[in-house]
Amino acid sequence: MSLTNASPEAAARAAKLGSRKLAVLPTQARNDALTAIHEALAKARDQVLAANAQDLAAATKSAESGELSQSLVKRLDLGKKGKYEDMLQGILDVRELEDPIGKVDVRTLLDDGLVLERWSAPIGVLLIIFEARPEVIANIASLAIKSGNAAILKGGKESTESFKVISTVISNALSSTAVPNDCLQLVTTRDAIQPLLQLDQYIDLVIPRGGNELVKSVKKSTQIPVLGHADGLCTAYLRADCPASVAARVIVDAKTSYPAACNSLETLLVDDVALTDLLPSVAEALLAKGVSLRCDAPSKTALSKVLDAHSAALLQDATEEDYRTEFLDLILAVKTVPQTSTPTAALDLAVAHINEHSSHHTDMILTADETIARKFQEAVDSAGVFWNTSTRMADGQRFGFGTEVGISTNKIHARGPVGLEGLTIYKWRIDGQGQISTEYKAGGKQWKHQKLPIATHERIAATDEELAVLRSFREGQSERRNGT
Amino acid sequence: MSLTNASPEAAARAAKLGSRKLAVLPTQARNDALTAIHEALAKARDQVLAANAQDLAAATKSAESGELSQSLVKRLDLGKKGKYEDMLQGILDVRELEDPIGKVDVRTLLDDGLVLERWSAPIGVLLIIFEARPEVIANIASLAIKSGNAAILKGGKESTESFKVISTVISNALSSTAVPNDCLQLVTTRDAIQPLLQLDQYIDLVIPRGGNELVKSVKKSTQIPVLGHADGLCTAYLRADCPASVAARVIVDAKTSYPAACNSLETLLVDDVALTDLLPSVAEALLAKGVSLRCDAPSKTALSKVLDAHSAALLQDATEEDYRTEFLDLILAVKTVPQTSTPTAALDLAVAHINEHSSHHTDMILTADETIARKFQEAVDSAGVFWNTSTRMADGQRFGFGTEVGISTNKIHARGPVGLEGLTIYKWRIDGQGQISTEYKAGGKQWKHQKLPIATHERIAATDEELAVLRSFREGQSERRNGT
Incomplete structure (x- = not known):
């Protein structure tokens, strides 16, 4: 050095x-x-x-x-x-x-x-x-x-x-x-x-x-490619069918285990059918950890009805800006996903909110329904799309990369936690025997484009019918090898 | 649209x-x-x-x-x-x-x-x-x-x-x-x-x-990532052991089949031991196709001795700038690699020239020696490193990509001919059952980090000894399934 x-x-x-x-x-x-x-x-x-x-x-x-x-x-x-x-x-x-x-x-x-x-x-x-x-x-x-x-x-x-x-x-x-x-x-x-x-x-x-x-x-300041993430605005989408203990546990982990980290939770989307049965226990667990909840009107109304007076008094009103803010602190913005004609339509609303507001770092869904989870994972345009586990799992060490270089919200090269592989690119090698491009013009030789097993490393020999130039090339090689 | x-x-x-x-x-x-x-x-x-x-x-x-x-x-x-x-x-x-x-x-x-x-x-x-x-x-x-x-x-x-x-x-x-x-x-x-x-x-x-x-x-003009290549300064390194017919054929293809293309040849490096035996036939083939040769002193001297007067009169003197120029025309810069103590040292000189002067698009070596070719392919820092075949092979259609988006000289994301794969990135999915990050702290649960077969798509079940929260989660799922 x-x-x-x-x-x-x-x-x-x-x-x-x-x-x-x-x-x-x-x-x-x-x-x-x-x-x-x-x-x-x-x-x-x-x-x-x-x-x-x-x-x-x-x-x-x-x-x-x-x-x-x-x-x-x-x-x-x-x-x-x-x-x-x-x-x-x-x-x-x-x-x-x-x-x-x-x-x-x-x-x-x-x-x-x-x-x-x-x-x-x-x-x-x-x-x-x-x-x-x-x-x-x-x-x-x-x-x-x-x-x-x-x-x-x-x-x-x-x-x-x-x-x-x-x-x-x-x-x-x-x-x-x-x-x-x-x-x-x-x-x-x-x-x-x-x-x-x-x-x-x-x-x-x-x-x-x-x-x-x-x-x-x-x-x-540069024309050199930059690998890094500017923001980590991570979202959870909570469905009514998620068991209450799992919901509280995962959301508390995502919000409170390291609030200043980029993979911490900043916004909670919750289906309106989950406001009365499921959200209160999640809210209580968060409030117990000192998290400030910034709620929209439906979620605040629902929580105010069931929480004790002390807890209810802690609830704050969310602004539109809160759903675009990476708090990096013990603050969580809560937004209700209105019930619509079908369960899938609610999912679509949640996905649209995330694709519009999140920083495309990591977002999670909490649900018992695999079909809904798969649709969420396909439709959300983020580096990490997690089902029933904390956004805090977005980490090179947890992914098994050893040390990480960082977490990328880029859309090219490397996305999410970046380990050694993100520090590599590739080269294209061709091993030929004198073949030239003009041989393969219309009416000429045909490309084979045959996928070969990657493990096979012996050089592929040409056939007996190969062109004269290939034969002469091999003869040339062999003459040289024989010292003639 | x-x-x-x-x-x-x-x-x-x-x-x-x-x-x-x-x-x-x-x-x-x-x-x-x-x-x-x-x-x-x-x-x-x-x-x-x-x-x-x-x-x-x-x-x-x-x-x-x-x-x-x-x-x-x-x-x-x-x-x-x-x-x-x-x-x-x-x-x-x-x-x-x-x-x-x-x-x-x-x-x-x-x-x-x-x-x-x-x-x-x-x-x-x-x-x-x-x-x-x-x-x-x-x-x-x-x-x-x-x-x-x-x-x-x-x-x-x-x-x-x-x-x-x-x-x-x-x-x-x-x-x-x-x-x-x-x-x-x-x-x-x-x-x-x-x-x-x-x-x-x-x-x-x-x-x-x-x-x-x-x-x-x-x-x-932009902070958005750009995929493209600015230059295509491709080089050939000609070793004395390459059969003359192959050398002329491949170099003529690389230089003349489409001189305005980015994968056309612009510089020819030639070992000094090849100046008298091998280079003249290559030069004659190029001159016959109307290519102007801009030669350094050793190559010009050697060629002048053996070419006929008419051909010799066509040779031009190369300047340093010629080795940094993408001619996109029927012009080729020729440079001699001086003989050194070992054949490998000459290779090192050629590689150093290429890494310093080429645009890292595609470079080729012409030799009968596989060991030398492998070293060249490893040491040259270009998207394409070809052995005994024309630089003009650097093309998405020829690589079997179907239509190509272009050829990239970027060092990240996609390099060389870019097909469909270069238009993709990835997401990281995690399927969990309520696991949280703080469980895996020092003294807690251990990461398994076990590579799974990619073809297996059934969800991996947790063991009987799993945590109570996972059990309650599955019970919750099953209650919901049974409508209780």
Whole structure:
């Protein structure tokens, strides 16, 4: 890793050149580099935590004067119980994942002796812009090396001291491995973000890891593709046939287990036939956890009738704006889906509301009816469409990806939790024996376009009837092999 | 299809709403729409060609006064032998392709009774900006409907009359099908491109189909992802062990079969040990086809010695700029790869040249050595890496995709020739039975993360030891089923 005060352009160019060396390293060489990083960071624990304490002291002072938020100070703290160990374990977890590079997923016989294959390959150079969390550096370094990508890391100034030490440790560790140091660039230069975002000749993908404002400002400033999500406005649609205990349990989890997370619940849609029997127990469970409920008129009226006076007094009125708001707090907007002629028509109204208002991150339906659930999952245009489980399940670790790069609300490339696979693209290989395009014109040779088993890797031989040029080509090969 | 003079915003909003209805249509309904379009366009042949003749007459006039190029006039001509039939056949070809929507490619048991699946899904709304070719409208309409995407089409003004008739025919045909008319929007409003490019709340992907200038200007003007290629600077690397007949044949095809195409050859790298034995026959074949050779000093010297005086006099001197130029014409830049200590080192030099100079579209190696070819295919960072076959093979039809959307030099989402699959993304579905995220904290339940066969579609049942909440959930379901 280069801890660099070099210009953004020099850093990006070095990363690009390094990326091509990294891209051709075998699996074992990339895994060995992760082992080396893990060992070095385990040994350097005290040194890293001492630097982190410096960052933490400065941040605490800034927080006291109101410049920084308390939650940022918390995210900065690497010494918190188990956090350093989690960071170390994350490196090993990534190492143990299947190699995402060099996998063949398409294999087509175009013609005799002419085989097309699609191979997974690294994207190239990633630019990761992140805010306070210092563990991201180890996390991203692991994911980048495992997937054969170079990475340029630009962190928040609050964690400068931690980054300097971590990057020096990683740099020393890498020098004993086959991974070129240039493949990881930590840019400490101030005001480097804007110049980096202009370097589309070197950088292939930008991944902002931070709040909405960071993601939005990055998207506005670059022609490089951006992988990230700006908002997480998640919705639950509660049907009358969902058992009350399940409804309360799942909705409480989705709303309260981590209200500041992007996969937390922000809006509850409820069928009007569920207002009196089912909604009250859900509302009581939420109120007991300190959640403010912003209700439309039908749901407020129904709840007011059955809740005790104390609870009823806590209910608030929802505005239209509430259904477009990512609260990131213990607030839930509640909206009634009016009963219509058919149960499916109510579903359609709920789906239309979600497609119009949600941020297409993750939405869930709570129902005992599989047919309704399937229609919901098909019609809702979101990265995650969950049935009878919490929106909080939208997470790379829970999906089994190991560490996650982030969660994408993009509609192309990668959607939802993004793991190693989201850091890959593919190449098209063709192995031929001298075939040319004009042979396949109208009246000429016919394309075979036959799907081949992906596992078969022997080269497909041409038939005896093949064209003279193929024969001469093989003769040429064989003459050379025989040294004639 | 709506032939609209509505505002760009109204057209885009209508497309977005229509896209959600299209997205849930079954395969058969989408295929039926293609059948209807095919029949209608077959019947309307005379009417379409009459309108096309009007466009052609106007364009011919503009070409005479030098406002339009002759090649644009040619591309405009739908009456050219076989072109209308090809357009019609293309619709049927797309209809016969496998449905790209609703395919499951990941299936993971997260825990008992908790299954994660990844389903392919349409992207949403595509904006297609194209230049003269009027057949693109039928082509893109087919691809969009088949893949469940709405499309907004904005064509060049030269083909206005053809578009008006084609779109009216398609619109009438669609009205008898399940596909909403709003899913295809033909925008005829002038100056609509810039406003459309700002509508990222409605449009998910922009596909410019035209020259470099169009693609570059679109990329600069929008935050919406753009699928396209700006340049096609393709390279051949010729090794001394390639039989002369194969070398000449493949290189002549790559350079001369369609010089204006993006997959045509622009640079030839040749090992210095091949300059005297192999290069002359290749050069002669190219010169015979009228190709201008721009050579570096070693290749020019070698060729001058062996070619006849007439041919030798045709050789030109290459500049550094020639190795960065997409000629799109009968010109080829030739560069010598100096012999080094090992054959692999020469390969490394060729690869480094390509990674630095090529546009990462398609590059090929001509050699009898499989080990060298594999290294080349691994190390060259391009969408297509071909061995002993022409760069001109980089084409959706040749790859067996049916009609192609275009060729992408992007490093994310889709790379190389893009067919139906490039117009899809996926959703993550989870089917649960009331499980919540906090159950899986440290010390709690363990994730199973077990890969399941993709073909198995029965719902995975939970075990007898499952949590009480799951039991009560199933009891609730069963009570409801029994009407108690």
